[in-house]
Amino acid sequence: MLANRLKLFWALLGNQLWVRPTLWSLLSVAAVAVALHFGNSLMADGAPEVDVDTLSSMLTVIASTMLAICTFSLSVLYSVFSFVSAHASPRATPVIISDPKAHEAISSFIAAFIFSLVALIALGMEWFSPLGRFILLLEIVAVIALVLLALLRWLRTLGLFGKLTYTLDRVEDLTAEAMRAHRRDPWRGCRPGPERLPEGGLVCTLDGTGYVHYVDLKALQALAQEVDAVIHIRARAGMLVHPAFPAAVLFPPRVLSELQRAALVKAFSLNRDRVYAEDPRFGLAVLAEIAERAQSAEDPGTSIRSLDAVARVLMENFGRNEAALMDDTDHPVLYPLLTMVAVRPQDFVIDTFDVVARGKPRWEVQLHMQELLEALAASCVEPVAGAARKQAWRCWRRVAGEIPGRADLRRLQRMARATAAGAGEAFPAQGQTSSR
Known part of the structure; x- marks a missing residue:
């Protein structure tokens, strides 16, 4: 029981931005201590003579450069967090905060800065022996190589952070992971x-x-x-x-x-807040919120991409072939004295598409949503397929009075009627439209 709580604690702690830089900074201090210890305890015969001024100059350059890069990187991260919160969803910000690429880059830069600062202090105190200075030189070369590699990877990451699609992909990946875990064992x-x-x-x-x-x-x-x-x-x-x-x-x-x-x-x-792990409904809700906000902000492309992510998660887990494989596998009962209520599969469809349908309607988004609901009804098992059929008609009824073009409205009605056939919905007579 204590082990489970410690595992959960470390998992949550690992998502914090300050944890990995702190650990790497401690390792950088330990690297300087290693050079001091072995330099003073081992025989120095044959060790190359390294000039103190050379080491001091190299460490000074590293310290000043890393300080500037750290300041720039943190300002970029702050701008990215603000952008994601404003244009995607505040619930999507933790996805970027916990991004391992950002953690790795910031950790490398801060650790290099701490390493150079501590090494400069030790050099000024004349604590290094000739062998210790040679070991320190090797460590400086290794730090420079690691920093250059981290900088190149960070430049590639910066090109992704500024795109809303990267946030969508990260949310989709976390949602798909939680959904797969749910499908493997809905009752835990x-x-x-x-x-x-x-x-x-x-x-x-x-x-x-x-x-x-x-x-x-x-x-x-x-x-x-x-x-x-x-x-x-x-x-x-x-x-x-x-x-x-x-x-x-x-x-x-x-x-x-x-x-x-x-x-x-x-x-x-x-x-106080929901998390993506073990809660696939939250991930789908975030994707739906991004789609709804993009639709209201006259950004149908982002809304369509977010709905595509929702459909992929549902089809990959409730498609006919995938569901058949799941049904053939008995769910293990590890806790025979416990019972748990499973999430209704139809709620995954209702919770997401209802949110988008209630927003400010855009013709392109509503048309694509009907296409996705038709695909879900045709390719998924019950009760997801049945929920998609009912949701198609519900979505059309919500936007029936707000789509301006009669031809566009009739096209949506035909698609909704075809998808909802067999769902037991009451359809108006041909040529009539429903008001909200």
């Missing part, structure tokens, strides 16, 4: 839970308000064994909970001690 090792709360069970609530970030299933399994009951988990990762929300239900009901109650509450980690 628990048994499938009932849709309704068991009558007569002990309802357990949490003390705080926020989004469920992580559920310690091993701790809940141990608690269920201790009290000899089944725990029905109602609050899964990504859900908003509050003190009145039934996070878990024990059946048959058991009287919990204070320690057992505290253990149950501690098993649910809450956060």
Whole structure:
């Protein structure tokens, strides 16, 4: 249980921009210490004589250059964060903040600056022996090579950071990863839970308000064994909970001690914000928000690209061939005393396309959305296909009174009618249009 929490802690810590530069800076200080230690402890016979002024000049150039590059790089990152927040979505900013390319570049520059600064101080104090100065020279050459490599990769990354498509690709990758994990095991090792709360069970609530970030299933399994009951988990990762929300239900009901109650509450980690891991609905919601904002900002190209990302994630996980492979594989039950409610697959379709349909309609975006819903209805399994058919008609009804051209409106109506056939929707008579 402690190992799981430490793993989660390190995963969250690794996404912070300051962590890797801090570790690399400590390594740079350790490199100077290595030169001091081995230079003073090993025999210096035959070591090349390295001039102190030469080393000092090289370190001074590295320090001044790295300070300027660090300042420039951080200002670029700040501009990129502001751009993504304004033009894509504030929820997409953490994707750029956690980008490993940015972490690697900033870490290299700061570590080189710290290395040169510490080495200059040690040289000024005359702590280096002749062998130590030679080892320091080798380290300086290695640092210059690493910095040049990092600088070249950083220049390539800068060309990507300024593009909105790079942010979309990063959000899509994280969403697809979370969706694949969800499809492999929708119940996270628990048994499938009932849709309704068991009558007569002990309802357990949490003390705080926020989004469920992580559920310690091993701790809940141990608690269920201790009290000899089944725990029905109602609050899964990504859900908003509050003190009145039934996070878990024990059946048959058991009287919990204070320690057992505290253990149950501690098993649910809450956060103010949602995260992409274990929450594919959040990633799809961010893509839908980007599409809706781009549509309202007269940028149909970005909106269409974002909708394409949504369709790819759904087709790759709920396509007929992929779904057949998933169904043939039994989901492992690692926690037999726990049940969990799975996310309804149709909610993935409703949550995303509803957001775009409610925005300021653009003809190009609405046409492309009907094409994607037709593709989802034809290539995905139920209930995703059924949700796509219903959503096609719902989207058309939302924009029926806001598309100015009659010919364009009739074309959308024909596409929506063809996709929604068999969905049980009530269609108006041919030639009539629906008002919102």
